[in-house]
Each structure stands twice: as structure tokens, then as C-alpha cells.
Amino acid sequence: MKYTTLYGSILLLANACTSNYTGHIRDLSFQNDSLRVITMIVNERANTIAVLFGNKLALQNKLAQKPRENSELYKLVTWRQQPNTFWYGSNINGTLLCIETVEITSKERQVVPNYTLECFDSPFAEALPIDNVERTTFIMNQQLAVSP
Amino acid sequence: MSKRNFMFFIALVTALAALLFAGYGGHGINNGSTVGEIKAPKEVDNILRKACYDCHSNDTKLAWFDRLPIISIAVRKDVEEGRRHLNFSAWESLSPTARKAKLWDVYNVIRAGRMPPISYLQTHSKAIITTADRQILKTYIDGLIIKQLADSTALETTLSQYNSWIKSKAVSRRVSPNGIAHMPAYKTWQVMSATSRFDNGTIRILYANPIASQAIQNKNINPWPKGSVIVKAMWQKLEDKEGQVRPGKFINLQYMVKDKRKYSSTGGWGFARFDGPQLKPYGDVLILATECIDCHKTVEQNDFVFNLSTKQSSEKL
Numbered sequence: 418m419k420y421t422t423l424y425g426s427i428l429l430l431a432n433a434c435t436s437n438y439t440g441h442i443r444d445l446s447f448q449n450d451s452l453r454v455i456t457m458i459v460n461e462r463a464n465t466i467a468v469l470f471g472n473k474l475a476l477q478n479k480l481a482q483k484p485r486e487n488s489e490l491y492k493l494v495t496w497r498q499q500p501n502t503f504w505y506g507s508n509i510n511g512t513l514l515c516i517e518t519v520e521i522t523s524k525e526r527q528v529v530p531n532y533t534l535e536c537f538d539s540p541f542a543e544a545l546p547i548d549n550v551e552r553t554t555f556i557m558n559q560q561l562a563v564s565p
Numbered sequence: 566m567s568k569r570n571f572m573f574f575i576a577l578v579t580a581l582a583a584l585l586f587a588g589y590g591g592h593g594i595n596n597g598s599t600v601g602e603i604k605a606p607k608e609v610d611n612i613l614r615k616a617c618y619d620c621h622s623n624d625t626k627l628a629w630f631d632r633l634p635i636i637s638i639a640v641r642k643d644v645e646e647g648r649r650h651l652n653f654s655a656w657e658s659l660s661p662t663a664r665k666a667k668l669w670d671v672y673n674v675i676r677a678g679r680m681p682p683i684s685y686l687q688t689h690s691k692a693i694i695t696t697a698d699r700q701i702l703k704t705y706i707d708g709l710i711i712k713q714l715a716d717s718t719a720l721e722t723t724l725s726q727y728n729s730w731i732k733s734k735a736v737s738r739r740v741s742p743n744g745i746a747h748m749p750a751y752k753t754w755q756v757m758s759a760t761s762r763f764d765n766g767t768i769r770i771l772y773a774n775p776i777a778s779q780a781i782q783n784k785n786i787n788p789w790p791k792g793s794v795i796v797k798a799m800w801q802k803l804e805d806k807e808g809q810v811r812p813g814k815f816i817n818l819q820y821m822v823k824d825k826r827k828y829s830s831t832g833g834w835g836f837a838r839f840d841g842p843q844l845k846p847y848g849d850v851l852i853l854a855t856e857c858i859d860c861h862k863t864v865e866q867n868d869f870v871f872n873l874s875t876k877q878s879s880e881k882l
Contacts, residue, residue: 438867439785439786439787442786442874443873443874443875443876444781445755445756445757445782449755453752453753454752454770456811457759457768457770457812459761459768459802459809459810459811460808460810461810462808463808466759466760468756468770482731496759499874501760501871501874502875503677503863503864503867503872503873504673504864504871505669505673505676505764506706506762506764507760507761507762507763507871507872508762508763509758509759509761509872509874510758510759510760559811561727562798562812562815563726563730563800564798565730565735565736565842
């Protein structure tokens with residue numbers, strides 16, 4: 418009986434220690450699914466980290482340096498930058514702030530980028546309204562990061 | 566106790582004492598020479614000497630009990646291993662970049678409570694590092710940060726690398742000396758995190774394969790399940806005057822592959838690294854079995870994984 422209690426206590430303690438670590442880890446706040454990384458952008462002034470994703474077509478055209486094409490899709494996902502708990506000297510993405518989407522459609526033989534903004538905790542709060550054209554240009558002009 | 570038992574007891578104690586002291590100091594440490602010792606401010610130097618030097622320099626000062634024959638064997642092993650990791654007496658033999666990286670390692674292992682080891686502190690209380698000591702070390706390494714805006718050379722190097730990369734064909738099969746193969750499909754995996762290092766001027770994106778990604782969502786990461794793979798892509802930082810940082814020159818891909826049986830000597834993880842756009846396999850079997858895990862031991866409580874975002878960013882000293 419004594420041993421049962423002892424083993425039980427040890428197991429509870431071990432479980433508590435394990436939960437303590439895993440319980441603090443954030444869920445993956447953005448599922449990139451079929452989208453791939455184009456590049457990342459850290460904004461030291463705004464204290465944000467962002468990753469720009471694109472669909473296969475967007476990446477192919479970037480790589481081939483082709484002009485925009487119907488059905489290209491871009492998503493710029495921005496998180497608050499926070500210190501990495503496990504390494505002093507490193508910052509990591511924290512709270513998800515917003516997702517900006519640019520979808521290329523064609524209208525009368527011309528490509529038209531459609532910009533949408535989904536905010537959760539906006540870094541743009543003080544700068545609203547957003548200049549859609551400026552943000553679209555910013556997103557579209559990002560160079561592909563070398564990713565062998 | 567009968568006279569016979571008493572005599573037997575005395576003989577036993579004498580034999581044990583003889584065994585313990587016969588080779589007193591016999592397994593001593595060769596302190597060797599000091600060739601280019603670390604030069605740090607006095608207050609930093611004092612901390613390193615009291616807490617680190619016994620195992621991480623050629624100026625090891627043994628306590629009397631460290632010289633006892635049986636104990637001295639273990640002490641010598643610890644000192645030799647300590648010097649292999651880091652030797653402040655041979656500091657100048659490291660490159661400036663390696664010296665800087667070592668100092669950040671030192672601060673982080675102290676911050677994580679991994680060094681000095683508790684077993685050492687139990688018998689060497691002088692080595693305890695106080696909160697004030699940690700603040701001194703932190704201020705010192707903070708002073709080593711060089712924040713540099715991208716200059717024309719960095720921009721040209723990045724552009725040149727980019728231009729040759731987009732024209733090149735996909736690299737053929739690459740295999741690390743320990744058998745871990747590069748997995749081109751990493752680019753289709755879930756992004757686990759993105760990090761920006763102010764200690765060494767790099768930015769990184771970490772990818773988790775479907776097993777690892779599912780494990781994060783299920784909070785099943787202590788330990789991570791067999792088959793988990795984490796890939797880290799690393800670039801130099803290119804920062805403009807507006808404070809925007811983008812990937813510069815691509816540096817390498819680093820792999821962690823979970824298989825607790827196959828990689829039992831390295832925390833259940835196999836490590837590999839592929840350098841440059843050509844993904845040249847790095848190191849040899851011995852290096853891959855020591856160098857990576859030496860650093861990752863700092864987060865042993867996280868099953869050796871550093872780059873996970875936490876809900877509360879506890880910026881402890």
C-alpha cells in the first residue's frame with residue numbers, strides 16, 4: 418500500500434512536471450496547409466515577425482520571375498515578436514496579429530490583385546485605415562528567400 | 566562487540582582507509598599551460614573563475630576530497646570533458662565568432678540552471694552563481710551585440726547567391742555522414758515557428774513534418790513521437806534603415822530526427838546539417854554525435870527542442 422502511494426505520487430509529480438512544459442506551448446496559430454514559404458520579415462520597430470506564404474503558382478512565377486497570373490495567392494501572416502523562453506538571444510513569433518491575403522484574379526484580360534485583411538490583434542491599430550494598394554505592393558514585391 | 570569482531574572491524578577500516586588514501590592525488594589533473602586566456606572585465610572574470618574554471622580551464626583548483634583516489638577518477642573525467650567543451654585558458658584559439666557564441670552558450674546554460682551542475686555545487690558552494698552574478702554576465706554579453714544595417718557587400722552577396730540559386734537545378738540526394746538524408750519535401754511542411762537571433766544576426770524558419778506538427782497540436786511533445794522531424798532554415802539578417810529585416814545569405818538547413826532507439830546517445834534525436842545552397846553535408850559521425858546535443862542539452866526538459874513559442878514570454882534573467 419505504501420509503495421502504491423509512493424509510486425502514485427511519483428507519477429503525479431512526473432505528470433505535473435510534463436504538463437508544466439507542454440501546457441505553456443502555443444498551438445500552431447496558422448495552418449499553412451498547401452501554402453509554401455516565400456520569405457520572412459521582421460519589423461524591429463513594430464516588434465513583429467511575419468512569414469509570407471504563397472500557393473504553388475505564386476512560387477513558380479516568383480522563381481521564374483514571371484509576371485503576376487490569375488489564381489496566384491499570397492498570405493502574409495504577422496505575429497507579435499516575443500523573447501524565446503528557451504534561449505536568451507532569440508526572439509520568436511508569439512500572438513497571431515493578422516493575416517493579409519492577396520488573391521490575383523483576372524478581369525477583362527487584366528490581372529487584378531484583391532487585398533483582404535483579417536485582424537486578431539492588429540499592429541495597424543494606430544494606422545487604420547490601411548492603404549490596400551500600398552500593402553498589396555509591399556506583399557507582391559517581396560523577393561523569394563533562397564530555400565534549397 | 567567481541568574482541569575478535571573488534572579486531573576485524575579495525576582491520577576493515579584500516580584497509581578501506583589505505584585503499585582510499587594509498588593513491589591520494591594519484592589521478593590528479595594536468596593543468597597544462599595557458600595559451601591565450603579569456604580577457605573579460607574583472608567582475609566577469611571573477612564569476613568565471615569561481616564557477617567555471619575548475620572544469621573549464623587549465624587552472625583547475627582541486628579540493629582535498631577531489632584528490633581521493635576513487636573520486637579523483639570521476640573528477641578527472643569531468644574536467645577533461647569540461648575542457649573539451651570549453652576551455653577559458655585556450656580562449657584565443659577560438660575564432661572571434663566562436664568566442665562570442667560560446668559566451669552566449671555560457672550565459673544560457675547558467676540561466677537554464679544546467680551549469681554549474683548541482684552535484685558540483687553540493688560540494689563546492691563557492692561556485693554558486695547569484696542573481697547579481699547573472700545580471701553581470703547578461704550585461705556583458707548584451708554589450709557584445711553588434712546591430713548592423715545591411716551594407717552594399719551584404720546586399721550584393723545576397724543578390725549573387727539568389728541569382729545563382731534560381732538558375733540552378735534542384736540539388737541531388739544529400740546524405741549526412743550519420744545517414745540522415747536531406748528531405749526536399751520540408752518546404753511543404755507546417756511552419757512551426759520563426760525566430761530572429763540578436764546574438765548572432767540570423768533569422769530562421771522552422772518546419773515540422775506531419776508527425777511533429779500533429780504532436781504539437783496534441784501537446785504530445787514530451788517526448789516527441791518517433792518519426793518527428795524538425796527542419797530549420799537559416800539566413801543572415803538583412804536589416805534596412807526602417808527596421809525591416811529580411812533573409813540575406815542562406816546559411817544552412819539543420820535537421821532533428823526523432824528515434825529514441827537509433828539515437829539513444831543523443832537524447833533520442835539524430836542531428837544533421839547541410840551547408841549553403843548546395844547543401845553540403847556537415848561534419849562527421851563524431852561531431853554530429855557531440856556538437857549539436859552539447860547545446861541542445863540546455864533544453865533537456867523540452868525534449869531538447871528550443872524553438873517553440875510559449876504562451877507567456879517569461880523573460881527571466
